[in-house]
Amino acid sequence: MLLDDLACRSHWRGVSPAEKLLWSGAFLLASLLSRHSDVVWMLFAGLSLWNLTVLGHPPVLYLRLLAIPALFLLPSGLVLTVAWGETAELHDILWQQQVHGSWGVAITRETLDTAVLLVGKSLLGFTALLFLTLSTPVVEMTSFLSRHGLPGLVTELIVLTYRMIGLFAATASAIQTAQSARSGWVSWRTAFRSSSLLVFNLFTLSIHHTHRLSRALDARCYQGTLRVLHRIPPCHTVRMICMTLICVCMLGWVCSKEWGHSHLAHSHEMEAYHD
Amino acid sequence: MIDELLRYEEVHYSYSGGSPALSGVNLGITRGRRTAILGRNGCGKTTLMLMGNGLLRPQRGSVWFDGKPMDYSKDGLMQVRSRVGFIFQETESQLFSASVEQDVSFGPFNLGWDEHRVAEATELALSQTGCDAFRHKPTHHLSGGQKKRAAVAGVVAMHPTIILADEPTAHLDPQGVDDLIDLFTTLHAGGMTFAVATHNLVFARSWFDDAIVMSEGRPLASGPTSEILADTNLLKKAGLYSKYSGE
Ligand SMILES: Nc1ncnc2c1ncn2[C@@H]1O[C@H](COP(=O)(O)OP(=O)(O)O)[C@@H](O)[C@H]1O
Ligand SMILES: [Mg+2]
Numbered sequence: 414m415l416l417d418d419l420a421c422r423s424h425w426r427g428v429s430p431a432e433k434l435l436w437s438g439a440f441l442l443a444s445l446l447s448r449h450s451d452v453v454w455m456l457f458a459g460l461s462l463w464n465l466t467v468l469g470h471p472p473v474l475y476l477r478l479l480a481i482p483a484l485f486l487l488p489s490g491l492v493l494t495v496a497w498g499e500t501a502e503l504h505d506i507l508w509q510q511q512v513h514g515s516w517g518v519a520i521t522r523e524t525l526d527t528a529v530l531l532v533g534k535s536l537l538g539f540t541a542l543l544f545l546t547l548s549t550p551v552v553e554m555t556s557f558l559s560r561h562g563l564p565g566l567v568t569e570l571i572v573l574t575y576r577m578i579g580l581f582a583a584t585a586s587a588i589q590t591a592q593s594a595r596s597g598w599v600s601w602r603t604a605f606r607s608s609s610l611l612v613f614n615l616f617t618l619s620i621h622h623t624h625r626l627s628r629a630l631d632a633r634c635y636q637g638t639l640r641v642l643h644r645i646p647p648c649h650t651v652r653m654i655c656m657t658l659i660c661v662c663m664l665g666w667v668c669s670k671e672w673g674h675s676h677l678a679h680s681h682e683m684e685a686y687h688d
Numbered sequence: 689m690i691d692e693l694l695r696y697e698e699v700h701y702s703y704s705g706g707s708p709a710l711s712g713v714n715l716g717i718t719r720g721r722r723t724a725i726l727g728r729n730g731c732g733k734t735t736l737m738l739m740g741n742g743l744l745r746p747q748r749g750s751v752w753f754d755g756k757p758m759d760y761s762k763d764g765l766m767q768v769r770s771r772v773g774f775i776f777q778e779t780e781s782q783l784f785s786a787s788v789e790q791d792v793s794f795g796p797f798n799l800g801w802d803e804h805r806v807a808e809a810t811e812l813a814l815s816q817t818g819c820d821a822f823r824h825k826p827t828h829h830l831s832g833g834q835k836k837r838a839a840v841a842g843v844v845a846m847h848p849t850i851i852l853a854d855e856p857t858a859h860l861d862p863q864g865v866d867d868l869i870d871l872f873t874t875l876h877a878g879g880m881t882f883a884v885a886t887h888n889l890v891f892a893r894s895w896f897d898d899a900i901v902m903s904e905g906r907p908l909a910s911g912p913t914s915e916i917l918a919d920t921n922l923l924k925k926a927g928l929y930s931k932y933s934g935e
Contacts, residue, residue, distance in 0.1 A: 640793075
């Protein structure tokens with residue numbers, strides 16, 4: 414819900430979802446294709462800068478959103494940097510610790526590179542999606558998708574789920590306030606009790622809500638399909654062309670770097686072979 | 689002859705496993721007039737109103753709309769519901785869509801109108817009800833008063849003959865109540881019939897032509913609002929009298 418609030422207030426609210434999809438898709442693709450951590454981190458920095466300047470959200474908020482995946486990624490990144498095994502068989506060792514005989518843990522240039530690359534790729538992918546969610550309200554996205562061939566049932570489900578999440582968030586915070594007012598959250602024990610009560614209440618409330626919703630839909634002659642007006646911001650041709658060009662250039666650059674490196678590596682190998 | 693738009697004949701209704709919610713209701717809602725349905729919590733106002741839109745079916749007795757007994761087939765209900773707008777007490781459950789504009793366009797689409805006509809009706813309803821300013825907002829970002837207006841817009845867009853509103857002023861602040869009454873006044877001036885359940889006697893006194901007082905599932909009295917509300921004994925009997933109201 415917070416994301417949707419932000420999307421509604423973003424400076425890019427009026428830009429067509431097609432352009433935004435293209436933009437975020439291109440970066441997502443780049444994050445998938447690229448196998449060089451310098452490229453990935455550069456793109457990540459660029460896109461973050463873009464998100465911060467173009468969308469007009471408070472930087473602190475943006476960083477806090479980024480911190481969520483970062484918190485999950487850092488531990489797994491740390492695990493990846495450490496290699497287990499016969500330390501004698503590892504190359505480019507930066508740090509090592511013998512555990513038992515020749516067995517031990519070590520950080521090598523390779524494991525470090527892999528970890529940095531994977532964390533970078535995940536962050537880049539996340540930022541690409543973040544750009545989309547922070548600039549496009551759910552309403553516009555579903556309208557756009559349903560106009561371009563997403564089955565009606567799927568969009569209806571998304572819309573209803575979205576509406577339910579909104580209601581849930583409101584109800585949960587109302588119940589929580591009511592519980593706090595009666596000191597339901599002062600200690601861990603009461604907090605646990607309160608939260609289980611909250612979940613139970615939400616469950617019963619959602620059944621009630623579903624019942625009332627279907628009655629309300631019937632009152633307005635519901636016939637089995639939720640048809641509503643869709644309003645999608647139009648495409649801006651010049652901007653679309655510019656964005657496409659930038660995306661193509663970026664992907665081209667990523668690919669050439671990929672190809673260039675492997676070509677180089679290949680020729681090195683060839684030289685080694687000839688020697 | 690009185691032109692009755694809605695008529696209840698000996699209507700009985702009990703919810704499953706409960707005591708009777710309506711027991712022998714006989715009353716009429718006159719076309720073009722504003723009727724208040726008064727009564728304390730649990731007296732059966734909501735049940736009565738739901739029957740006016742065919743959402744509940746009497747277990748005994750019958751409901752008549754525009755001179756014909758209610759037809760509970762799919763097409764019959766469509767006919768009735770396209771002309772009877774219902775404003776629910778819990779606005780939350782009435783608004784289902786992600787944005788106000790989308791929500792308002794839902795009813796008109798169900799009437800089988802083409803997109804152009806739906807867009808026109810939506811536009812008109814949004815401006816009539818003063819929802820223009822927040823038409824693109826998600827419905828959960830609205831204030832209570834705005835939600836009510838959005839719900840009214842969703843009904844008005846279908847061009848109904850009568851609006852049934854269930855305790856529309858509940859949960860609204862005084863300004864919100866005033867805005868809503870102003871909106872109802874405009875709609876009434878355009879020829880809309882109103883039947884409104886409420887226990888807000890100030891609202892009842894100032895706005896309605898007729899009043900029906902309900903108690904324990906049946907009407908105690910009905911007539912012009914000025915006469916009904918002057919009868920202190922009646923109000924006491926119906927549990928509507930408050931010694932703090934200063935009247
Ligand atoms: N869904 C339901 N299930 C069981 N009993 C109900 C239900 N809805 C209402 N009732 C009962 O029916 C009676 C009339 O309720 P209602 O029509 O909602 O009254 P009002 O709107 O005047 O407060 C009350 O006694 C209430 O407890
Ligand atoms: Mg009620």
